[in-house]
Amino acid sequence: MSESPFEEFESVFRNRDVLKEDYEPDEILERDDEIQDYASALNPARHGAHPDNVFIYGKTGVGKTAVTKYLLEVLETEVHEDPSVDSEITTLLVNCQYSTTSYQALIALLNAIRGPHDQVSATGHAPQDLYNMLWRELDDIGGTILIALDEIDSIGSDDGLLYQLPRARANGNLDHARLGIIGISNDYQFRQNLSPKVKDTLCEREINFSQYDAEQLFAILEQRATKALRPDTYDAAALRKTAAIAARDRGSARQALELLMVAGDLAEERDGVLTESLVDEAEDDLERGRIEDRIRDQTVHAQYSLLALVHLSERTDAASRTKDVYRQYERVVTHNGSDPLSLDRFRDQLDELAMLGFAAKTQANEGRQGGRYNEYRATVATDPVVDILTSETDLSLHSDAAR
Numbered sequence: 458m459s460e461s462p463f464e465e466f467e468s469v470f471r472n473r474d475v476l477k478e479d480y481e482p483d484e485i486l487e488r489d490d491e492i493q494d495y496a497s498a499l500n501p502a503r504h505g506a507h508p509d510n511v512f513i514y515g516k517t518g519v520g521k522t523a524v525t526k527y528l529l530e531v532l533e534t535e536v537h538e539d540p541s542v543d544s545e546i547t548t549l550l551v552n553c554q555y556s557t558t559s560y561q562a563l564i565a566l567l568n569a570i571r572g573p574h575d576q577v578s579a580t581g582h583a584p585q586d587l588y589n590m591l592w593r594e595l596d597d598i599g600g601t602i603l604i605a606l607d608e609i610d611s612i613g614s615d616d617g618l619l620y621q622l623p624r625a626r627a628n629g630n631l632d633h634a635r636l637g638i639i640g641i642s643n644d645y646q647f648r649q650n651l652s653p654k655v656k657d658t659l660c661e662r663e664i665n666f667s668q669y670d671a672e673q674l675f676a677i678l679e680q681r682a683t684k685a686l687r688p689d690t691y692d693a694a695a696l697r698k699t700a701a702i703a704a705r706d707r708g709s710a711r712q713a714l715e716l717l718m719v720a721g722d723l724a725e726e727r728d729g730v731l732t733e734s735l736v737d738e739a740e741d742d743l744e745r746g747r748i749e750d751r752i753r754d755q756t757v758h759a760q761y762s763l764l765a766l767v768h769l770s771e772r773t774d775a776a777s778r779t780k781d782v783y784r785q786y787e788r789v790v791t792h793n794g795s796d797p798l799s800l801d802r803f804r805d806q807l808d809e810l811a812m813l814g815f816a817a818k819t820q821a822n823e824g825r826q827g828g829r830y831n832e833y834r835a836t837v838a839t840d841p842v843v844d845i846l847t848s849e850t851d852l853s854l855h856s857d858a859a860r
């Protein structure tokens with residue numbers, strides 16, 4: 458062995474961080490039309506006029522935040538560097554992910570304006586005081602201020618802030634500042650449910666970001682791979698495979714990039730080559746992780762029920778009647794020292810599992826004699842369910858109890 462265990466180790470990665478969520482690409486690909494629409498809505502801000510308020514929507518991972526960051530940066534730079542432009546512009550991108558009310562989003566906005574050492578505390582303010590504080594601070598900045606509220610759907614139906622912001626100047630709350638509001642959401646229903654007055658002002662311009670197809674994802678992956686991976690460690694086929702899997706699933710660039718990173722990690726552990734089959738393996742690992750997370754989120758009786766169902770489905774290789782699954786469930790529950798739910802509540806539990814995608818429910822009809830009844834079959838693989846429930850929770854599985 459050489460002196461250092463790392464000495465002979467050539468990494469697959471040139472720069473693994475390039476595949477991470479928070480990496481900001483130099484260039485946005487495949488979004489020319491959206492960028493053009495978006496830029497035309499914001500363009501008046503370059504000349505000191507009022508920009509349109511914009512509502513951006515589209516599923517997760519389709520570039521809404523990346524494009525917004527890019528455009529706000531370009532706009533600020535152009536205005537600051539162009540001597541012929543006689544206007545001031547400030548841009549703010551605020552993530553409202555943890556703001557479930559307008560009050561909390563207002564605090565997040567104030568804190569984005571203030572420095573890290575001057576933050577507003579999360580509670581204990583009268584809303585009107587916070588609004589007054591906000592108007593004062595925005596007027597102190599002055600000029601055109603573009604406020605992008607990312608993941609704005611978190612505030613649900615409490616949309617007071619979205620009513621106040623676009624009207625602040627007209628209502629006499631601002632003298633020196635002119636606001637342009639950008640709302641970003643991956644929940645189109647949120648837009649539908651906005652109160653009519655909010656909808657009218659916030660959605661002056663609406664831009665839809667559609668899901669990426671395999672070709673678009675391939676272009677995005679190719680651009681990142683040249684920076685993230687060493688050239689001799691991967692080929693176009695592996696990238697195409699990654700793009701195809703992500704396109705089939707959610708059309709999300711985030712998902713595609715994560716898949717490539719996990720496949721790269723597997724290549725690093727193996728012989729240093731990122732192949733198509735490693736991409737498949739990475740997808741299985743990620744899918745397993747997703748299932749495990751969802752199982753962890755369930756109540757303990759849902760977990761008992763699922764454990765009973767996966768074992769029964771595996772053993773019989775067929776769908777089972779409610780009462781048979783219930784018997785199995787009773788064994789698992791008793792083995793774990795708990796009391797089973799009633800048969801009626803257990804039925805609801807099974808329906809819930811079916812709704813969550815853990816089970817398939819079918820209705821059997823045996824005519825007049827046999828009557829109608831429901832059958833259930835697990836739709837998730839047994840191994841991850843058993844692994845997670847027996848190793849990471851308090852549930853134990855005695856083979857006699859389960860089989």
Ligand SMILES: Nc1ncnc2c1ncn2[C@@H]1O[C@H](COP(=O)(O)OP(=O)(O)OP(=O)(O)O)[C@@H](O)[C@H]1O
Nearest residue numbers: 478482485486517518519520521522523643710711
């Ligand atoms: N067109 C693109 N070109 C280059 N990179 C992109 C592009 N679109 C998305 N990405 C990258 O994909 C990842 C996810 O993109 P982004 O965060 O913009 O998605 P989003 O639509 O805002 O998702 P969410 O609704 O979940 O916040 C980021 O790492 C981003 O840099």
